[in-house]
Amino acid sequence: MKNIKQYIDTAMRRENGDFILKGGNIIDVFTGGIYKADIVVNNGIICGVGNYSGVNEIDVSGKYVMPGFVDAHVHIESSMTSPAEYAKAVMPHGVTTVIADPHEIANVCGKDGLDYMRQASSDIPLDVKIMLPSCVPATPFEHSGAAITADETQNMASDFHGIAEMMNYPGIISCEPETLGKLCGDIIDGHAPLLSGHELDAYVSAGIKTDHECSLENEMTEKIRKGMYILLREGTLSLDIAKLIKGVTAHTLRRCAFCSDDRFVGDIINNGSIDHCIRKAVSLGLDAIDAIIMATLNACEIYGIKNRGAIAPSYAADIVIADDLSLTSILYVYKDGILVCRNGKALFDCELVNTTNVTNTVHLPQIDTDFFKETLPDVITAIELIPRSIITKKVTVKKYARLSKVCVIERHNQLGTKGLAYVTNYNITDGAIASSIGHDSHNIIVIGDNDSDMALAVNTLGKTGGIAVCSNGNVLSFMPLVIAGLMSSKSAEEVTKEHNSLYEAAAKLNINNEIDPFLSLAFLPLPVIPEIRITDSGLFDVTKFEFI
């Protein structure tokens, strides 16, 4: 009540606000229009939008003033930076709130991973609403570092913003008790690519309300009709906005938001985040204000975030100020009334968070060359990589074909499991690449054309984890990812630099240049994406849902 009095007094001009944004063009997410007005902010809250003057006037005349953007679904781990560094990267792009699913670190470190993400997100300006991962382990066809049971989910749910993407739609549809047992609370994210008809009805009947896996306009319309919200995704690898933009109509607009899902920090720095989604949608014909409505009000409504997502009295002062509606130059970003970014630069620093419980997560003995030795049969079932896609093809090849050897090695609990297989279309020559990023269990994956570079690459990762590129007995490049083998502890700029150096090193290994050398690797162990995958438990036929 004390604060309410302060807000009312500020609106009535009986009290000065902290500052006044003077004369800007307000983006009105409620009427879909633009109008000129001053904004008075006090104690982090917008108290008035109209005709205000007084102390601390900031001239924003001619500029466009809009609410802070919301990323409706993101795995911060995929940025390869810590939450603090992630915040420094996204906030200059106008993102003030993210709905984060710490699914990756949970699969490595379990509850320690969740604790780390909460701690690391608690004292940063970015508003990180953390969801409780629903699929740890992601599948029974691989060994992850941890498990979160239905009982644990029920016990922990109230500490989280909601239940994160329920990827196990077969488990829902078939009413697996352990899967249904994880459904609790009002906010349950979905993940249901191409689900339709009775199966979609069943999935939605379980209370699951969002989907970020839509890739067809028809699919989108059916899901909206069934009551789902659609999060149009533009990650580093998955680019769905162009496929779905025609599904955004005057009526369905309110059922849509944007998300990045998985987006590397370098991509964020260079191309943006939700601001990029807005630009992309507008370039495809969506009205600019409608795109902003999706990025702000809609995402807040979907996730029950009250009093954010609009420029209006009683709303939090999460404000983005840009030169124009194309958002090419974001001048100021305010979070809860505090200027956190200016001219594309974050103005804040964050204290380091204790990472003890989420470091040294790679538990492997020294690997020698013999580890990968195998006598090839004459005819081999291999994995064919497809350019610019994470889908793979199951092919049968002869042993003299041009093959890359791939191995996934359990790294969490010293189980000693490994899966060995062969990949066509990757074409690595005179070298190997090893990584501790391998969705979703994040075992060690290594690919190469010779066993000794493969061993060197894996050994280079050490206890820390990371990504190593080796050739002819030399380490060409190594990027340590000390946090769970997924995220660097370094700055976003350093991570980008190291990441670039990885690509430069990989470029020397003659890899098919239509295939991303690292992202293709990162998704090779994911046994829910067609058509054939390799996990630490062996080669997996996704179509038949069985090991080969």
Place this chain on the structure above:
Amino acid sequence: MKNIKQYIDTAMRRENGDFILKGGNIIDVFTGGIYKADIVVNNGIICGVGNYSGVNEIDVSGKYVMPGFVDAHVHIESSMTSPAEYAKAVMPHGVTTVIADPHEIANVCGKDGLDYMRQASSDIPLDVKIMLPSCVPATPFEHSGAAITADETQNMASDFHGIAEMMNYPGIISCEPETLGKLCGDIIDGHAPLLSGHELDAYVSAGIKTDHECSLENEMTEKIRKGMYILLREGTLSLDIAKLIKGVTAHTLRRCAFCSDDRFVGDIINNGSIDHCIRKAVSLGLDAIDAIIMATLNACEIYGIKNRGAIAPSYAADIVIADDLSLTSILYVYKDGILVCRNGKALFDCELVNTTNVTNTVHLPQIDTDFFKETLPDVITAIELIPRSIITKKVTVKKYARLSKVCVIERHNQLGTKGLAYVTNYNITDGAIASSIGHDSHNIIVIGDNDSDMALAVNTLGKTGGIAVCSNGNVLSFMPLVIAGLMSSKSAEEVTKEHNSLYEAAAKLNINNEIDPFLSLAFLPLPVIPEIRITDSGLFDVTKFEFI
């Protein structure tokens, strides 16, 4: 979890639902379209919308199938019937949920009134979301039967759906502690006719989110811009839809819903409720599906009612089935999957609720003729009634003008206060009308041209309260309102009949036929509506906000 399994099994056709609505035209509030599909319902929940067949098929082919309607703001007391009888009147019109503000009975009976409304609403098919009245007493310029303090409001708030209309906007804007102290929770209804600019900013800064008092399109746009939801009202007296319909655009649609506020049960039976709002809006040019979206999804969103307001899996089976989109013939109404109305008739009966604590609420001694005796000065400040409006005009007249004498008598706590004044333009001849309905404190109001009929009319009300029409020493008509002097305990049909007989009796008294004899009386004591009012504390100048 047990139920979720049942819903999933039903969607997957592994289990039969309770029934299937076969082949209807589904009104899709999400895409704004219509499509043909079957609906399977189990245990009150829609489990699937698509291609379903099986046991208990109900053929609705060619019919229009839509979600149940929501009245976003209503004082059930104004129907003059109990909640059960009100439900029997509104549900055949497709209304399945109402947001009810028991403001009237609270001003008479305090917490006993709230308890009664909750009990009387708990076992009826209509979903009554009861808000906690914020303005008891409504103003300090009259004596009501009870008071609810800020402390009591804070203590009781969690038992209610939200805080009901905060009419005391001067108290909010001036930061009266007792007024601000009543603001709690996420859902706080507003009431702010013509509020604008800094005052509106201040009011909204207090967290107040709805307004049903809008009467101008500009006013509506400003309020939406400031983040308010607009409830377009169509009561018995206040008809606002025509004034506001142009303010409903593709963008503002989601910020709008319908409400009836005050609507007499006879009006509901004859002309409808929210179905009437839909018809009215459509007749004024709004798209029929948009009107239905306002009446369903939007109202549910505004009031945080999850899983109602749409025809989709996981939504409650609140379903209206009509012959056409003009809703002239509503065939079936389902509430939580139970058929509650067929062809305009309610199929349910309700148990009687104990009314002991809300009856015999009129505490007055026997009134004799001398009670109204007054020597008139030569020049009198009088109340001029204005046809078809509740606004009054302050006029100065000579004592020989054609005047009706009006008296408001405190009836709750035997305080002995009364206010006596004179009305022009009412013109009652040879009689008197007394009523225990007098907004918002509901003291006894009596109007007449002779003191003996006035005394007879008041005495006729007895301890019960009600409305009496007397002439030349005879009671022409008397409608008892045993519940708080506001609502009848009789059936909606009987109430309508009695109400008609009141009008027939009043027609004999030569009253100006441009003035509603009863509604004009009911609002005469309301000291927040311009320009001059009479309360039990005396004649009140609303413009100057002081007694005359």
